[in-house]
Amino acid sequence: MAFTEAAQPVPAPDEVLIRVEAFSPNRGETFLLEAPEPGLLPGKDVAGLVVQAAADGSGPPAGSRVVGHPPMGGWAEYAAVPTHSIAVLPDGLTTVQAASLPLAGITALRLLRAAGAVTGRRVLLTGASGGVGHYLTELAAAAGAEVTAVTATAERGARLRELGAGAIVHGVDETDGLFDVVLESTGGDALPAALDRLVPDGLLVWFGQASRTPATVNFFDLLAGPQNAVIRHFHYAGPPYGPDLVTLVRLAAGGRLHPEVGRTADWSRTSDVLVDLRERRIRGKAVLTIGASR
Template identity: 45%
Template sequence: MSVRALVVDPSAPAAVRLDEVPDPVAGPSQVLVDVTHVSLNYGDLNDARSGRVPPGAVLGSDAVGVVTRAAADGTGPAVGARVVALTPGAFAERVAVDVDALAEVPASLDLARAVALPVAGVTALRSLRAAGLGPDSRVLVTGASGGVGRFAVQLAARAGAHVIASVGSAARGEGLAELGADEVLIGLDGLDRPVDVIIDSVGGSQLVTAWSLLAPGGSVQSVGWTSGEPAVFPPYATVGPAKSLTSFVIEGNAGADLATLTALAAEGALTVEIGRQDPWERFAEAAEALRGRRVPGKAVLEVSRGERQPSADHSRQAEVG
């Protein structure tokens, strides 16, 4: 048996094609999930082109769906449970997921919104935690109109911090004040007081400028690099009172943090903005829009069930786009 999936193909549009892969086999502490939606992250685009996910492998990390087979060891959710997961190879009709890498989705939370939480929400939550966020902190969030940025603004505001949201244009700053930003800036223009925490997803020259604004004892969490530009620090920029620039990646299973995020979203304490929603056959269009920074919030793809074709018939392969 096989399932359809979005797999890496360097020759295809956006380096991804829709193809069939073997049906997943669950381990003792894994459940099988029939996926209904996946969420596209900027990192997925880089994974498809950089070789980090090899050709032929299934792309993605964010998925939601319904459990169709419970874990053999008796742990985790029961058959029929609605779940959200952060797992490798998420962009498939069916995935095997470790029970501690998922959380049940409250009945009041739509699955298309829940799927936006894994990578972006966990990144925002953990990077703020790692930076030592406190109620009196001054927090700068760069790329604040994106998925990570919008969650970081809200979570920092909930913690009582003074939140400064940096965006690329006035249009991209719309709605951020309502999410909890005390200041919304174009780039870093007008920011002349030190900040204690920086959640940076832009990199490049803006990271260099942000570093110069970091207070002694402060922390920059580097969670992304959407500018694609080098960061060139002037001489002695890193010599002086102690402060830190820390690389960030999600490590370990995310089930507990996903439970926290879904609970907040279900009760309306965390707004999930879907800037684009497409069937997954339109992956290339969604990818182009995301890379071009034309998606406020998150890009969500609906997993459609297509008719199976004989495995020897290469017409089964569909270039996405």
Template identity: 65%
Template sequence: MRAYLAARENDGEAPGVRLGEVEMPVPRANEVLVKVEAYSVNRGETFQLERPPAGGWRPGKDVAGLVVQAAPDGSGPAVGRRVVGHPPAGGWAEFVAVPTDALAPIPDRLTAVEAAALPFAGLTALRLLRTAGRHTGHLAGRRILLTGASGGVGHYVAELTAAAGAGVTAVSASAQRGGRLSELGAADVVHRVADAVGPFDVVLESTGGEALPLALDRLAPRGLLIWFGQASRRPVTLDFFDLLRGPTGATLRQFSYADVDGPDGPDLATLVGLTAEGRLHPEIGTVRDWSHTGEVLADLRERRVRGNAVLTVG
């Protein structure tokens, strides 16, 4: 079968990947074989491709498609069922083996393109807000600052926080992208962190560099800053004495969406259900044939895509 591989330095075929022939996956006992109809590419994966893991790793964690081989242990969906999945790797391919506990069925009202945009960005947003809710007790009435809001995660966060009764201030450098965040429920949109008027109960920070200290300075006493990315690719410098003059008793927490005790399937089902009910709207900035994966990776690196980027496998 055909699949995308991490490119060697001199391949020159596409930025970060090349299309090649690989062996068909052989599912383990608890895995189904999925014929991929669409997959989503995330900006974080462009960073991962710069230093790909060893051992035959192939990129791709967000897929939607059709089950063509059921799990040998009898778990999971039957052959012919449309599913969205979050495999550990290898999803940018014609077929992928996916653990049955990392799948959710797709209802007829959702397309494969919509479903493929849900896993990584949606799981991140859902679990960010769950983490924030544990700290604050509830989100209703809380003020939340979200940096780097124009990516796939940001659009889901804006809509989910509004639904929870929180007021989110979204930071987006683009006026056009900011307008869409307002439509999804953002209470306020600013173009720079410095323009955000605090204090905020929670800061969701994904930019790093100079943005994190500025965002931290707008935190309320005993507030929470969740650091879930460094899209600027610039390190953060913090001064302890600035913290003493800033929010008293602030909590800084590093966040990974994979830091969960259970499988991804139940949270994927939640995201699918919300989308099918019209309560969550994947923001899909581009849909292209999978032959354009390299171009999409370049567009993501240069921030030319609003929301999610989805590739369809013909």
């Protein structure tokens, strides 16, 4: 990674121009850097100040503090963001906290909707110590689910327990009993192992492959396992993102959702942070700041 100069983005009529005060990289974005396409401008999670309102009159006025989820280009001093993908920030929420919300928080919200009603149900969550996992744990527990979180270390498990997880394990093979819903983001051997722990008619939502190891599901093993199991592929994407951002901001500002920011650093440290994020050395989210973030 190296810094370079780029032209300040010119917003479309339905976009605001944000002076970025904080941005949050995601582990999946680091994979794009292995073989980047020409002109790649990464960055989907930003927070800062609107310096140019949308020409079509939509969105907040200049001077508003906002969080945004642009399609690209957020690792920069300025970002153009569609007005349907931003939310205004209250005074009680910092830009560092806000920048950690978009991709991980939206994913968590939409995963819970895909899972359906979870009140009183047993939910197994793999890869729980990442950005999505922390939000999922807290949101699912608040909705009345009995959450078992899979994480690698006792330290990370302690924090997940504080956020509402009822049980912490360090591998799917350590789980106790069967689950109504599995939210699986690891891939590899973890997916078939988690699938085997579903109740009859249970649901497994597959939303990632953090291990980067392909999963193999043997039909005959499945036939001997849970009856009528449902495996659902999930992808969070699909604007508008604004309504979900408004929900996340409201919950965070009200103390009902706690952004887990495991690393905050000046954007001059972007390369170091990306390496640590990729190697899973950061609990929850990482946030890079530009100038005097609030």
